[in-house]
Amino acid sequence: MRYELTDLRLFLAIAEAKSLSGGADTVHLTASAASYRLKNLELALGVSLFKRESRGMELTVEGELMLKHVRSLLAGVTRMHGEVSGFANGLTGNIRLLANSSSLNSFIVPSLGRFLSANPNVNIELEERSSNTIEAAIAGQEADIGIFAGSSTSASVKAARYAVDELVIIAPLHHPITENAAVRFPAVLDLDFVCVSRSSSNYVFLRDMAKLAGRMPRIRIHAHTFDAALSMVEAGVGVCLAPRSVAAKAMQNQRIAAVSLSEPWALRELTLVSRAESPISPFVEQVVQYLLDDPIVAATRDPS
Template identity: 30%
Template sequence: MDLKQLRVFVMVARHGSITRAADAIHLTQSALSLQLKALQKAIGAPLFRRTPRGMELLPSGRALLPHAQAVLAAVDDFDSAVAGLSRQVSGRLRLGTILDPDFLRLGALLGLLLERHPGLHTDVSYGISGGVLSQLFDGQLDLGFYLGVPGDKRLHVMQLTSFRYRVAAPRDWQGRVADADWPQLVQLPWIWTPPESVHHRLLAARFAAQAATPRIVAQVDVESSMLDLVRAGVGLSLLRDTVAQAQHGAGHIALAPPTLDAELTLVCLQRRAAEPAIAAAFALADELWRA
């Protein structure tokens, strides 16, 4: 057996699916299946059972999974120690971003990284807030921006700033929402977002507090699309306060009184926080946001 086979085993166990595991580690399904078969042959015992819902761990798989995870974690720790031997920060840094670059001060951060650490190459990928955490755990990202303060102890978290969300409504709904509170707002049509987004987390808590079920008229995962649908008269959505105020001032939307507080954070895996490239990025983000 080799480390690649162990990584395949852990990813299939995590995702419960050959397809999703293959996507997560950028292998074809056939290549992943061959790796898994080779591991099971080397061990001398089957690890999974195929079911209509996916791949289910057998007792042998459940017994070996924590040991495989420990081996991979030890290898990552060794790689971190090797990287720490070099004084010069270099290599590849994979950064997950969300929202618009100006709000994240992304250009300024990348500029500082290039200026202070010219040997460091940064790959930036855009996604949904909750998706950043999944990609960190799957090893697809080294660090990323996140909306909220995750309570997972496996994560190293730096809070960058606080901000607010406003409830935005179509312009013609001004009379309906000008004095509306949450018991009234939860009765109106809403533009919804996937569970991975901060909008979903914030709104789901509000609807649960009102024991209400949302009237979902559309679902999108990009803030600009939410704004377009609000302006088109489709329903309510959450918008960052600066965006909402600008759109309201221009006469494009109406605003309801309630606000929701949120945090912008920078996150990475706790066990990787001391790696030179990641530590350098956190230090420069702290410098940039505390200035």
């Protein structure tokens, strides 16, 4: 039985993306190379790990069991690497944080910039993930802290309400859609969209919500960052689904406009989770508290 860590990382990426091509993009492989590696992994194990269906790649019963073990194994490898590298470099604390794109771009990066500047002996590894994968990753000890849209459902994590945000349609100034105070999501699917990268949790969410409406978004361009996407919107390329907090500065400078969505999912409750069972290092506790106490973040939980 022979396979490599790359095969296990690919398996995990495909399971989370529910797509061979999406998983391949995550681990920087071509679709053909990913297909070859997956077939070899299944041959080595003697079982099929996925059911290939029209809606994507679904895990088999064997695949679900494999996923549990792979998450635990890769988490151990990550911790080993971080601890050994940290010792070699004289670092005192190493923390891994997973977050969806909205919280990452809206709140986390500015908070951590201030924290790291004040705490030179702490290193933080940031990774963007889709919200629906983050809690399981923390419970599986892949990382120390996770922040995602939605509520916590796992007894294996400690959860706290992190922030409240709103997904809105960002449009050029004077675009016809800005004449509305709020619109239903299906109504904007006739418009051209500017999106962040295909691997972004923001784009995956847009695509999934469009599918639920029986449509596919009309994408003119994928930008690599929200800032680039907002610049494209300002230039009149199309509209963008984005958190209001991400667009706040550009809106204040009257570069773009925002229209609310009359959808229950548009209001985003962001949850912070850390592991409940394993002893948490003082550095992790310190970062958790710093993130929760950031005045800008705290203000969203209590706007009054």
